[in-house]
Amino acid sequence: MRVLAEYWTRVLPLAVFVMLAGTLFAGGQSPPRTKVVDLIPASLSGETNQDSEPFLAVQAANPHVMVASAFTPNPISNAGNAPVYVSEDGGNTWVLSAITPVQRMTCDITHAMSAGENHPRGDLHAGTLACAASITLDESESDDVSSSDVMKVQSSRTNVDQPFVRALPFSNIDHVYVGLNDLGQSSGHTATVDVSLDGGATYKSYSIESRKTMGQDGPSIRPAVAPDNTVYVAFFGWRKFNGSIATSDVVVVRDDGGATGPQPFQALKDPSDKLPGRLVVKQVAIPWSNAPTLGQERIGSTLSIAVDPNNSSTVYVGWADRGRKGDIYTLHVRRSTDRGVTWSKSDLPHTTISNATNIALAVANNGVAGFLYQQLSGGRWVTHVVQSRDGFATIQDTILASVPADTPVAQFLPYLGDYDYLLAVGNEFRGVFSANNTPDKANFPQGVTYQRTADFNTKTLTDGSGNPVAISIDPFYFSVPVMP
């Protein structure tokens, strides 16, 4: 009898394990695990660029297809097109393909992929800035990012800043929303959304600022879209500016019909003045420094907004300001559960983060909120993804990278980026960040995969021929399982 009990004690756990593994295998799925991948491909192992300010788009209908971008120049020609990174296997491998309409390197790029037009191999809508004699915005599209064809420019103009692209499928067409700071807008109402209701073929610009500004709004204009066609946009309403401090409101506007009506983004009005645009916080001091200030990074306009895809009444907004005394730059996150009408009176728990930047928020299908940021701590840039299912009362904090902040020396600003990005895909939070690329496993607590040639024993990079390569800033893709 005792022998039989011992037998079952040993065999039963094994049997359960085999059954569970078999179930997962038969289902063709493995449980998601945290994944961090350096995007630089093996054939560019010799590169030492400052690949900062990353962004990510995922093809909704086929999430194996993704496009990432950074300040990565064309690797072979100053006259060639600026490239993006393309993955067709869910982020395990990436290729660099020169498909943007900009020569050599963009000086701002964001993008989104939507499923409205049935282009499952990647219907990419991009907003790019080309910086040469003037700064020119191109709004462009590719129907198949794997084709390597250069994107078609659909709209173009100058005197704008920080295009930020979101897209929604709407019947058989994509609706595209590009938040941007249109410095040509009259009356200083520069916070603007370019809206296309025909897949990017035509755009119409809407100023979303309704109050007096110091002459303009802050650079970051961030749309967030929900499948029920609710569109929120957050921006910094700059009321005063003294050269180093912008006194700013954090403003959120909303449209309930995908901005298809004649006067979009008027749904939210602030009770204080009855004007469109709810003032989440008023008159906060936002330091503006176009020089190394937070480590080697500049600061001045980090902002993010995210809406629950299955309950568009719940929306989160996050930003950075001067914060508490002694802090250089402090992150805050607030939440509304009534479609932006009222907001939490103070920061959500665990979301007041000192000396941090590059906030990016996302909400998963199950309502779990994700919060990506990069914090300067102990001489290192530490990249966090925080998750919570209860408004950050309880959290799960995952550190993706902790790298030296003083190396490499900046080639230009921004050092890591004026933004990074996070989005929710099924049961994963996916995103991108930029960081020092020293191949040191201690720098990546969740593990990391390098495509480029790297020796983790000697902590050195090499080119394809074994020659040493200097440490630089690389873009990293990550996937983190959403909390159940």
Place this chain on the structure above:
Amino acid sequence: MKRVRTMTREKEGGMNTSRFFLAGILWMSLLSPGALPQVTDNQAALVKQSSIIFAGTVSHVAATSFAGVPKSARTIVVHVDSVLKKPATVSLKSGDSVTVEVKDASAFQEGAQATFYTDGWIFGSGVAVKELGHSLGAAGEPVPAAGKNAPGQMQGQLSDQQLKDRMNESDFVVVGRVTDVHKWNVPKTKSGAPLHVTEHDPDWHEAVVTVESVLKGGQVKGNKVIVRFPQRNDVAWVNSPKFAKDQKGIFCLNRDKTSGAPTAKMGGKQVNVYTCLGHGDALPLSEEARVRSLLKK
């Protein structure tokens, strides 16, 4: 002498005619010594135009060498026998397999050996390139010195053609010395509207350049020009030349259409202001012979 094969896209439609035509020209070039320099010039131009040149053996047709490259009838896989030119950042060596999108797939069969003159296309676990031209034959032929592996030129310097194009677009190309550098504040608008604040703010500065000689353009009044330049180390301006006092060089200048104020006062007179914004618009004096040579062509 190996014969280099190139074909424009327009010619691809009339493939057979073109092939006979080209063969005839090449045959004539062999018979006529006077025609040989034509072929050599063609090859030299290809070498300059190509970012990646290698000799190799075709291992597969209608195939690709790594995931992420769109396969077509025009993509072939080539086993690399020797690398003749490439940017330093690109990892490519003998023994690697490269995907080549060729212009005419019928020109290649498995086992064929050729030197490929190419431009980079897609970079992943391997390299994919687009053919600019090729020469059939076993060994990689010597690459003219100007086109040898020159990573500095690929990444940092302009090619001859790029520099020539740049100078063609310039109002002036001058040799000069910077005698003063100072900050320039954008004047306030008449309406009193505040100035725009962006992270791409150039932080304009002005350099006063004493012109020692004019290589292109008319006479410079007073032999001095004001060159407005972005001092900011923002990504938008990182490749724009920065000026320092006593700097000497060759400068490609254009009338200022960027800063918003195309004139300034110098010596009590209102004068035109110039910019020098492009990558490679300010060259060291050591480039003077090259610049003069390109301007003559």
